[in-house]
Amino acid sequence: MASTNPALRLEVKRIYKELLYMGRDYPQGYDYFRNRLHKAFFNQRHLTDEEAIKKGIERAEFVKKEIEALYFLKRYRTLKHRYAPS
Amino acid sequence: MFRTALLRSARQVIRSAPRCQAPIARPIARGSLVQIQQIAPSARFQAVRCYAASAGLSREEVLGRIMDLLKNFDKVTDVSKLNAESHFNNDLGLDSLDTVEVVMAIEEEFSIEIPDKEADAIHSVKQAVDYILAQPDAH
Numbered sequence: 329m330a331s332t333n334p335a336l337r338l339e340v341k342r343i344y345k346e347l348l349y350m351g352r353d354y355p356q357g358y359d360y361f362r363n364r365l366h367k368a369f370f371n372q373r374h375l376t377d378e379e380a381i382k383k384g385i386e387r388a389e390f391v392k393k394e395i396e397a398l399y400f401l402k403r404y405r406t407l408k409h410r411y412a413p414s
Numbered sequence: 415m416f417r418t419a420l421l422r423s424a425r426q427v428i429r430s431a432p433r434c435q436a437p438i439a440r441p442i443a444r445g446s447l448v449q450i451q452q453i454a455p456s457a458r459f460q461a462v463r464c465y466a467a468s469a470g471l472s473r474e475e476v477l478g479r480i481m482d483l484l485k486n487f488d489k490v491t492d493v494s495k496l497n498a499e500s501h502f503n504n505d506l507g508l509d510s511l512d513t514v515e516v517v518m519a520i521e522e523e524f525s526i527e528i529p530d531k532e533a534d535a536i537h538s539v540k541q542a543v544d545y546i547l548a549q550p551d552a553h
Contacts, residue, residue: 341510349518
């Protein structure tokens with residue numbers, strides 16, 4: 329693992345940290361999110377090819393946006409539910 | 415009508431202004447002089463103490479807080495190996511991702527922000543303690 333590009337290594341850690349912060353308010357709980365996230369990153373640990381790692385980071389950025397969207401949707405639904413009880 | 419009223423009020427203000435200023439200004443000046451003489455030595459001493467004192471974190475306190483934090487961290491496999499010198503990876507069985515989480519927890523505990531580059535260099539309890547002690551704004 330030490331053989332890989334240190335800049336990419338830092339990048340991976342950065343996105344991991346950002347995702348962890350995002351997971352604070354995950355609907356199923358932070359612990360659930362944390363374990364899943366750790367597993368997802370852990371399963372990619374064999375990657376040594378720089379291109380592959382970059383692709384993985386891109387995927388992580390995509391997931392981050394998905395989670396953001398999830399939060400917006402959750403907020404929207406809650407608000408809608410409050411204002412228009414059906 | 416309006417103009418005369420305006421003039422009269424203006425004249426009143428002019429006439430009353432110096433009369434007001436003088437009596438108010440003098441006691442304040444006198445009072446503050448007296449107060450300064452009385453309070454100054456201790457106040458100045460306190461101010462110096464307040465601003466010059468560091469956060470006052472002792473090594474034992476930092477170590478204790480980090481140890482508590484690690485004790486409560488659910489991924490530490492072997493708590494018995496936890497001591498002031500333990501290495502996150504070799505002794506505690508944490509991988510690099512868990513180390514990121516530990517560093518995040520340390521950031522929150524001491525309410526500081528550790529830059530990614532420096533966070534990457536923290537691999538053991540000792541390094542974490544040294545880093546916190548080197549930070550003037552950690553508390």
